[in-house]
Amino acid sequence: MTGIRETVLKAVESVYPAKNLIATDGESPVKECPRCGVCQDDDAERCPRDDATLADGPPGERVLDGKYRLERRLGRGGMGVVYQGTHLALQRAFAVKLLHSEGEDGFAA
DSSP states (O other), X not given: OOOHHHHHHHHHXXXXXXXXXXXXXXXXXXXXXXXXXXEEETTOOBOTTTOOBOEEOXXXXXXXXTTEEEEEEEEEOSSEEEEEEEETTTTEEEEEEEEEOTTSSSEEO
C-alpha cells in the first residue's frame, strides 16, 4: 500500500518534473558563507560581507541551467535548501529550492 506522501509526490512530479540541474560528481565550485549564507564562486576564500572563511556549497555550478545565479542561502530543511537566486535575463530575484535527490549525492532544482 502506497502512503499518501508517495502518492502526492508522484502526482506533483508528473505535472512538475524536477530538473536535475546540479552536478552530482561531488565537486563544489560554489562556496557559501557559514554565517550569512552568501554564495561565491570557487576562487573566493572569504565572505565579502563578514570576512568569514567560506565553506563548500552545493555541488555543481553557481549558475543553474544558464538562467539562475545562486546569491545566498535562505534556509535549510529536511527536503533541501532554499537560495535567493537572480534570473540573469530578467535581473529579478527568485527563490530557488534545491531538493535532496534520493539515492544520489546531489540535488534537483
